[in-house]
Amino acid sequence: MYPQPLENTYVIPDGNSRSWIGTPANNRHVHKLCSRDALFCEGDEAGFVYEVLEGILCNYRLLTDGRRQIISFSYPGDLIGLGSGATHHYSCDAISGAKVHSMSKGSLLAAAQIQPELGRKLFQAAASELTDMHDFFVLLVRKSAIEKVASFLLCLAHQYQEEDERMVAFDLPMARVDIADFLGLTIETVSRNLTRLKVLDVIDLPQKSHVVIRDMLRLKELSDEDGGTL
Amino acid sequence: MYPQPLENTYVIPDGNSRSWIGTPANNRHVHKLCSRDALFCEGDEAGFVYEVLEGILCNYRLLTDGRRQIISFSYPGDLIGLGSGATHHYSCDAISGAKVHSMSKGSLLAAAQIQPELGRKLFQAAASELTDMHDFFVLLVRKSAIEKVASFLLCLAHQYQEEDERMVAFDLPMARVDIADFLGLTIETVSRNLTRLKVLDVIDLPQKSHVVIRDMLRLKELSDEDGGTL
DNA sequence: CGTGAGGTTGATCGCTTTCAACGGAGGTGG
DNA sequence: CCACCTCCGTTGAAAGCGATCAACCTCACG
Numbered sequence: 001m002y003p004q005p006l007e008n009t010y011v012i013p014d015g016n017s018r019s020w021i022g023t024p025a026n027n028r029h030v031h032k033l034c035s036r037d038a039l040f041c042e043g044d045e046a047g048f049v050y051e052v053l054e055g056i057l058c059n060y061r062l063l064t065d066g067r068r069q070i071i072s073f074s075y076p077g078d079l080i081g082l083g084s085g086a087t088h089h090y091s092c093d094a095i096s097g098a099k100v101h102s103m104s105k106g107s108l109l110a111a112a113q114i115q116p117e118l119g120r121k122l123f124q125a126a127a128s129e130l131t132d133m134h135d136f137f138v139l140l141v142r143k144s145a146i147e148k149v150a151s152f153l154l155c156l157a158h159q160y161q162e163e164d165e166r167m168v169a170f171d172l173p174m175a176r177v178d179i180a181d182f183l184g185l186t187i188e189t190v191s192r193n194l195t196r197l198k199v200l201d202v203i204d205l206p207q208k209s210h211v212v213i214r215d216m217l218r219l220k221e222l223s224d225e226d227g228g229t230l
Numbered sequence: 231m232y233p234q235p236l237e238n239t240y241v242i243p244d245g246n247s248r249s250w251i252g253t254p255a256n257n258r259h260v261h262k263l264c265s266r267d268a269l270f271c272e273g274d275e276a277g278f279v280y281e282v283l284e285g286i287l288c289n290y291r292l293l294t295d296g297r298r299q300i301i302s303f304s305y306p307g308d309l310i311g312l313g314s315g316a317t318h319h320y321s322c323d324a325i326s327g328a329k330v331h332s333m334s335k336g337s338l339l340a341a342a343q344i345q346p347e348l349g350r351k352l353f354q355a356a357a358s359e360l361t362d363m364h365d366f367f368v369l370l371v372r373k374s375a376i377e378k379v380a381s382f383l384l385c386l387a388h389q390y391q392e393e394d395e396r397m398v399a400f401d402l403p404m405a406r407v408d409i410a411d412f413l414g415l416t417i418e419t420v421s422r423n424l425t426r427l428k429v430l431d432v433i434d435l436p437q438k439s440h441v442v443i444r445d446m447l448r449l450k451e452l453s454d455e456d457g458g459t460l
Numbered sequence: 461c462g463t464g465a466g467g468t469t470g471a472t473c474g475c476t477t478t479c480a481a482c483g484g485a486g487g488t489g490g
Numbered sequence: 491c492c493a494c495c496t497c498c499g500t501t502g503a504a505a506g507c508g509a510t511c512a513a514c515c516t517c518a519c520g
Binding site for chain 2: 475476477478484485
């Protein structure tokens with residue numbers, strides 16, 4: 001299951017990395033992933049940390065009854081696999097074509113002991129991930145279906161660009177089932193509420209995976225803002 | 231709002247600290263809190279990190295409509311306020327009498343740059359908190375009310391003592407409303423499901439705040455285990 | 461043109477919430 | 491010592507929301 005080594009693994013030429021984390025050159029590898037490829041699975045040995053270079057991945061847990069809870073999506077610049085413990089506590093799949101930069105967790109942590117600045121960055125990454133989780137908590141537990149969908153769209157809009165005042169358009173990079181498993185809803189409920197937002201003229205859906213926000217203010221109202229934009 | 235300085239603040243004599251974090255002596259202060267006292271509020275400047283010495287605190291966010299989502303309970307040994315950013319993203323109240331050890335966040339982070347071991351510990355604390363959150367996610371979104379309550383009781387039992395095979399008794403340190411705001415339920419639903427567990431002879435409630443687990447195996451089954459015990 | 465996957469829409473069911481009333485423990489004051 | 495009050499928890503009845511089950515649609519692909 002563990003993708004190391006992979007055929008499509010190669011060493012980044014020095015100085016060519018867009019990564020914000022400096023690691024010894026001999027640990028710099030890039031993995032190319034196709035949509036639905038697994039990066040690692042729950043229970044796998046957690047020997048590596050990954051930085052997303054391109055594409056989007058999702059981190060999730062599976063329940064015995066087959067249901068899936070997506071914990072987070074990872075966008076370019078995000079780190080994956082920082083969790084404590086010797087094994088991963090969740091699985092990670094690409095939901096689109098993706099490139100990730102892998103680093104040995106051991107040598108990364110060792111390097112952090114030598115470079116205080118790197119240690120601080122790692123800590124900041126974990127701390128900011130925690131903050132995001134707190135926002136997500138409120139969303140998951142306290143918000144209604146339409147508030148969840150509205151919040152999710154706002155989060156994506158934010159992810160893609162600085163917010164235009166009134167009009168933002170972007171592609172939904174994930175399928176309905178991914179949105180549903182993230183928001184704790186069914187695909188039917190996601191679909192119904194996207195339709196509701198469209199009927200309310202808050203968004204438009206020219207194609208199934210293309211979203212146009214027609215009324216940002218109204219969308220924010222519907223998302224019940226204060227619980228965080230996620 | 232911010233409790234520094236406080237009348238009931240005093241310096242721990244050197245060598246008397248039960249804390250696992252070493253900080254400069256001039257930053258060692260203990261705050262005593264009564265039940266429902268606030269340690270800090272969402273939006274307050276996040277200049278300090280706290281370690282719980284005694285009692286239990288709850289970290290929560292408020293929505294504009296007045297609803298509250300408790301993000302986590304903090305037990306002795308836990309760190310509070312590690313989040314990134316200049317201000318706290320959540321509020322923190324004591325739910326019982328409590329003592330916390332406060333440390334300047336700045337000097338703690340500075341100390342971590344000098345003592346790599348401390349930096350590693352801080353990082354581990356954040357990473358392990360993240361893992362707990364992931365478990366909690368699955369509980370909050372995917373579990374039914376009775377599964378949530380069962381999971382919560384298991385978590386408390388675990389918190390208090392090594393699990394007896396069949397019989398564990400402990401006091402519920404928090405009110406029904408706190409449990410409800412933590413599990414994303416109403417107090418009525420919490421109450422109903424505690425009663426259901428009692429009728430099923432899985433637990434007993436000799437007093438409102440005293441729980442006796444009569445059938446640990448059954449309780450674990452009802453909690454649907456795999457989502458993490460919380 | 462047939463096929464299959466992903467998405468939408470409709471009808472019904474069940475669980476949790478909501479609203480409301482009641483009960484019990486602790487505190488206060490006469 | 492007891493009546494009264496208040497807070498917290500419990501229980502009941504009804505309503506609402508999202509899940510489930512099912513049918514249909516749309517588009518890409520062979």
